[in-house]
Each structure stands twice: as C-alpha cells, then as structure tokens.
Amino acid sequence: TTIAKGEVVTLSFEAKGEGMISDLVAINSGITRAEAYVGEDLEIVNIAMRGGETEGNFELYQNEPNPFANDTRIGFDLPEAGAATMTLYDVTGKVLKVIRGEYAAGYNVITVSQGDLNVNGMIYFKLESGAYTATRHMISIE
Numbered sequence: 370t371t372i373a374k375g376e377v378v379t380l381s382f383e384a385k386g387e388g389m390i391s392d393l394v395a396i397n398s399g400i401t402r403a404e405a406y407v408g409e410d411l412e413i414v415n416i417a418m419r420g421g422e423t424e425g426n427f428e429l430y431q432n433e434p435n436p437f438a439n440d441t442r443i444g445f446d447l448p449e450a451g452a453a454t455m456t457l458y459d460v461t462g463k464v465l466k467v468i469r470g471e472y473a474a475g476y477n478v479i480t481v482s483q484g485d486l487n488v489n490g491m492i493y494f495k496l497e498s499g500a501y502t503a504t505r506h507m508i509s510i511e
C-alpha cells in the first residue's frame with residue numbers, strides 16, 4: 370500500500386489485559402526490520418512509536434535517516450508550547466549549529482542539512498526547553 374507524504378497512519382489495538390501501553394506494545398526488528406521505504410528511490414527510514422503514551426511528556430527522538438548524507442529530521446515532543454533550543458556539536462564539543470524557536474505542545478520536527486553542519490562523522494544534538502534537556506547522537510556521511 371502506498372501512503373502519501375504527510376499522511377497519518379493509525380493502528381488500533383484491543384487490550385486483552387491491564388498495563389501501561391509503553392510496557393505492552395513496541396516496534397522492533399525481531400521478525401521484520403522496523404523501517405519504511407520513502408520516495409521513488411525507496412530511501413530507508415526507521416519507524417518508532419509515539420503518541421498517546423508520550424503526550425504531555427518531553428521526548429527527543431532519534432533523527433531520521435541516520436546516518437544521513439544530505440539532510441535529516443529530528444523529532445521531539447514538548448509537554449507544552451514554548452521556546453526550545455537544538456544545539457548540534459562535533460565530537461570535540463565544538464558547537465556546529467544552534468536552532469532556536471517557538472514550538473507547539475506535542476510533536477515537532479526540525480530539519481538539519483549536512484551543508485549547515487559542514488562535518489562528517491559523529492554529531493551530538495541536544496534539545497533544551499524549560500527545565501527539560503535530552504541529548505542523542507547521529508552520523509553524517511558524505
């Protein structure tokens with residue numbers, strides 16, 4: 370089945386017992402790879418769960434695609450609308466780029482291009498919003 374860009378895919382589950390959904394449902398590559406294929410060239414992107422169990426929480430997601438050559442998207446959830454700062458660093462701690470903005474409560478995405486960073490290899494990205502901070506890493510390839 371083909372899904373249009375920006376189209377939301379919703380899966381419904383029926384509970385057979387009690388528990389936290391985050392403890393009961395997961396996406397992994399145990400049987401088939403947890404990935405989707407995008408565009409004419411079938412670019413591979415990772416898939417992950419987000420939604421009801423993260424609503425109202427602060428969460429920084431892994432960038433997609435990773436590793437990346439041209440540009441990558443970094444998703445994050447904010448518990449409430451407000452200012453957030455994304456800082457990208459190289460392995461020595463040198464700041465490569467700072468992105469500041471006002472973002473909505475819930476899910477947001479920042480797109481970063483390799484040209485903005487001008488570095489290959491390991492890159493760390495840190496999201497700060499109010500009292501919340503989270504850091505992850507990604508790989509830029511030429």
